[in-house]
Amino acid sequence: MRTSWSDSVANSASENAAASGSSGPRPTRATYIPPHLRNQPPSSDSLAPPPAAPSLGNDRVGYSGPVGGSRWGGGGGSRPDHGRSGYGSGGRGGGGWNNRSGGRDRGREREVNPFGDDGDVEPAFGEQENTGINFDAYEDIPVETSGHNVPPPVNTFADIDLGEAVNQNIRRCKYVKPTPVQRNAIPILLAGRDLMACAQTGSGKTAAFCFPIIAGIMREQYVQRPHGGRTMYPLALILSPTRELSSQIHDEAKKFSYQTGVKVVVVYGGAPINQQLRELERGVDILVATPGRLVDLLERARVSLQMIRYLALDEADRMLDMGFEPQIRKIVEQMDMPPCGMRQTMLFSATFPKEIQRLASDFLSNYIFLAVGRVGSSTDLIVQRVEYVQEIDKRSHLMDLLHAQRETEVNSKHSLTLVFVETKKGADSLEHLLHVNGFPATSIHGDRTQQEREMALRSFKSGKTPILVATDVAARGLDIPHVAHVVNFDLPNDIDDYVHRIGRTGRAGNTGLATAFFNENSMSLARPLADLMQEANQVVPAWLTRYASRVLHSGGKNRRSAGARFGGRDFRREGSINKGTEYYGGNSNSGYGVPAGYGGGYNPAVASAWD
DNA sequence: AAAAAAC
Numbered sequence: 001m002r003t004s005w006s007d008s009v010a011n012s013a014s015e016n017a018a019a020s021g022s023s024g025p026r027p028t029r030a031t032y033i034p035p036h037l038r039n040q041p042p043s044s045d046s047l048a049p050p051p052a053a054p055s056l057g058n059d060r061v062g063y064s065g066p067v068g069g070s071r072w073g074g075g076g077g078s079r080p081d082h083g084r085s086g087y088g089s090g091g092r093g094g095g096g097w098n099n100r101s102g103g104r105d106r107g108r109e110r111e112v113n114p115f116g117d118d119g120d121v122e123p124a125f126g127e128q129e130n131t132g133i134n135f136d137a138y139e140d141i142p143v144e145t146s147g148h149n150v151p152p153p154v155n156t157f158a159d160i161d162l163g164e165a166v167n168q169n170i171r172r173c174k175y176v177k178p179t180p181v182q183r184n185a186i187p188i189l190l191a192g193r194d195l196m197a198c199a200q201t202g203s204g205k206t207a208a209f210c211f212p213i214i215a216g217i218m219r220e221q222y223v224q225r226p227h228g229g230r231t232m233y234p235l236a237l238i239l240s241p242t243r244e245l246s247s248q249i250h251d252e253a254k255k256f257s258y259q260t261g262v263k264v265v266v267v268y269g270g271a272p273i274n275q276q277l278r279e280l281e282r283g284v285d286i287l288v289a290t291p292g293r294l295v296d297l298l299e300r301a302r303v304s305l306q307m308i309r310y311l312a313l314d315e316a317d318r319m320l321d322m323g324f325e326p327q328i329r330k331i332v333e334q335m336d337m338p339p340c341g342m343r344q345t346m347l348f349s350a351t352f353p354k355e356i357q358r359l360a361s362d363f364l365s366n367y368i369f370l371a372v373g374r375v376g377s378s379t380d381l382i383v384q385r386v387e388y389v390q391e392i393d394k395r396s397h398l399m400d401l402l403h404a405q406r407e408t409e410v411n412s413k414h415s416l417t418l419v420f421v422e423t424k425k426g427a428d429s430l431e432h433l434l435h436v437n438g439f440p441a442t443s444i445h446g447d448r449t450q451q452e453r454e455m456a457l458r459s460f461k462s463g464k465t466p467i468l469v470a471t472d473v474a475a476r477g478l479d480i481p482h483v484a485h486v487v488n489f490d491l492p493n494d495i496d497d498y499v500h501r502i503g504r505t506g507r508a509g510n511t512g513l514a515t516a517f518f519n520e521n522s523m524s525l526a527r528p529l530a531d532l533m534q535e536a537n538q539v540v541p542a543w544l545t546r547y548a549s550r551v552l553h554s555g556g557k558n559r560r561s562a563g564a565r566f567g568g569r570d571f572r573r574e575g576s577i578n579k580g581t582e583y584y585g586g587n588s589n590s591g592y593g594v595p596a597g598y599g600g601g602y603n604p605a606v607a608s609a610w611d
Numbered sequence: 612a613a614a615a616a617a618c
Contacts, residue, residue: 241615269617292616299617323615423613446615472614493612 114254115172141180146570147368151187154178160186162215165260170211173255179204181372185346186212194367195346196316196360196570201503202381202479203372205348206252209238209312214257216310216344217285221261225307232280232303234265234287236310237337239328241318243268243290243450244457245477249314250288262286269293270450277302286310291319291327298335305337309344311363315476316347317356317496325359332363341365350503351496357571369570382486382506382514384538386529389517395433397517398489402439402467405485415484416460419469420501422490430489431469441467444474475501483507488516495528518544526551 143153154160156177157170178186181199188195189212199205213236225233238253240246250266257264263283267276268290276293280302287294287303297303311332313319319328337343345364350373352360361367389397402417421427424445434441442456442465453473460468461480468474469489475497483505492498498516505512516522516529530548533540 243616273618290616292618294617296617318615327616475614497614 111259114251114258117172141372143180143184144371144570145184145368146573147193148366150368151191151193153183154187155183160190160211162211163218163260165218165258166211166214166256169256169258169260172258173207175207179208181205181370182208182211184370184372185209188368188370189213189344189346190215192344194340194344194364195370196352196357196364196367197346197348197370198352198372199348199350199370200373201350201500202507204508205314205350206249207256209314209346209348210249210253210256213238213286213310213312214253214260214262217262218260220309223307226304229301230281231301232284233307234284234303234305235307236286236312237294237305237308238286238288238312238314239291239294239319239331240288240314241290241324241476242473243270244444244453244474245314246288246290247454248477248479253286253288257286264288267293267297269296270453291324291331294331295327298331305331305335308337310346311337311343312346312348313363315349316360317349317352318476320356320359351499353496354569354571361572369572371569380536381510382502382512382536384502384533384536385513385515386518386533386541386544387515388519388541388543390519391521394489394517395430398430398487399434399437399439401487401515402434414463414466414482416463416466416468416480416482417485417487418460418474418480418483418504419467419487419489420475420492421469421471422492424471426490427469427471434467434469439467440465441469443469445471446473472497472501474504478504479507480504481507484512486512486514488514491516491518491522491525491529493524495525495532498525498529499532523547523551 157167157175160178162170181197181203185195185197185199185205185208189209197205197208199208217235220235223235225235238246238249240249246266246268250264253264262285264286265276265279265282265284266288267273267280269292273293273296280287280297294303298305313328318324331337340363345367347360347364387397398419405417419430419441421430424447427443427445428447431441431443442459444453444456444460448456456465456468457474457478457480459465463482472492475492477500486502486505488498488501492501502512502514505514518526518529522529526544526547527549530540530544533544
């Protein structure tokens with residue numbers, strides 16, 4: 001075990017002298033000297049404001065109490081198909097129909113227990129257990145829905161008919177009660193409705209779409225699928241933008257479907273395809289995939305989407321942005337997937353810009369829009385700091401920070417730091433710098449082999465290298481426990497990306513710290529960042545406010561994105577109310593171009609549409 | 612302009 005990495009930093013000067021003298025590449029900059037070994041105090045003192053106290057609980061704006069079911073009142077008693085109990089007697093689950101998938105029955109090997117225990121499932125719902133999830137942080141979450149006949153939320157898992165096998169897995173996961181997005185999304189999905197869901201990072205979205213899919217597939221256990229040939233016919237497809245995220249979703253889905261007979265397979269690029277083909281041949285109900293590899297398999301006719309009943313896009317706004325949209329359109333519209341209305345489509349993300357919402361509606365039918373989360377996303381659990389750091393000073397500033405962090409950490413054992421940079425080259429060189437200076441770092445980006453990527457992630461998660469330098473490949477969705485600190489070494493150009501990045505900490509109701517290095521290169525982010533921080537009750541440095549007010553705002557992407565981030569707005573409503581008005585132009589009050597007349601929402605001084 | 616995603 002390596003406990004003294006940062007102690008070694010103190011000696012890094014001598015270590016490094018030896019290292020660079022021998023074989024490794026020579027650092028281009030002078031060797032890092034930690035502050036306490038220098039004659040002079042660090043020059044950047046004045047830039048770092050004292051960390052703000054986490055502003056939990058109090059001072060929340062725009063929320064006046066539980067939402068309850070009242071919004072749904074319009075629908076009268078016509079809850080569509082909610083509360084069906086077709087398979088209620090699920091019992092032991094796994095029993096007799098393990099072999100139904102695709103008609104393939106290649107032996108009945110014992111299902112690996114993804115929980116790594118002996119299957120003891122003692123505590124019943126309601127019994128408190130240490131789940132690691134801080135539910136108090138979820139108490140005051142505002143919820144907004146729109147669409148026709150929205151099914152009301154549930155309060156407990158017991159209120160939902162997911163079947164005994166799934167209930168048991170929920171207990172094994174130690175989920176005591178559903179998170180807000182789960183409370184709201186699961187009934188909507190169980191009712192068979194299409195859904196566009198916007199919920200803060202770390203709030204349990206994966207389970208929110210997995211449970212209904214699994215329950216739905218269990219209901220359709222006798223569905224006949226074509227067989228013969230080597231084509232497999234999954235009933236559900238879950239797409240995500242990165243391989244590691246797909247892998248993570250797969251792992252989760254395996255837990256949720258343990259002993260249900262529902263088979264989950266993941267496919268993505270960069271890994272041997274033969275192994276994935278073998279997995280597919282053993283039967284697949286839920287296919288988790290990244291787009292490229294899926295298209296490959298579709299073109300080889302190893303997978304057909306003909307029987308898809310459920311389509312989920314995780315990080316849906318990313319999946320539909322410029323880089324991905326053609327592939328997604330191909331998969332959803334130009335292969336053999338059943339059209340809108342013949343399948344159930346669910347889109348999830350923490351952010352949902354209006355343009356993307358507009359695009360997304362092509363894939364949805366009579367859908368419900370759901371926004372869960374306080375104004376300002378999950379960021380109230382994350383203390384955000386911004387420091388003005390010149391480009392040239394970033395490296396030494398980061399090392400000061402990492403070093404100081406070690407000094408003050410109480411529980412340093414398993415406290416991880418995730419450092420985001422803009423480019424793959426930048427990631428390599430920063431990793432190298434840290435390495436040479438005795439910091440236990442590794443890196444992940446798209447130019448590394450898949451093996452290297454997975455190894456880096458494992459090494460980071462385990463604490464072996466508690467510093468991970470990453471590009472945006474790690475910005476979305478990854479659930480890495482114990483990430484205490486996210487550093488935006490380079491700020492992204494888009495405020496949505498910032499939201500996702502800092503969302504790697506402060507997960508499951510826990511608090512986290514996010515530090516950003518700001519300079520002239522990030523000027524376009526000044527305004528949205530200042531606004532975001534203000535709305536999350538963070539300390540906004542005066543200099544940032546000055547930059548924010550100085551910057552010309554053209555109504556460009558950032559401002560648009562910021563408005564959408566809060567999510568919270570169904571573009572269908574926005575459009576009808578604001579027809580012909582200028583959305584992003586002149587509303588200096590909200591700063592997000594959401595007209596105050598529409599409930600404005602984002603400024604504490606304005607009555608919120610969340611109420 | 613960069614990142615991601617198939618071989």
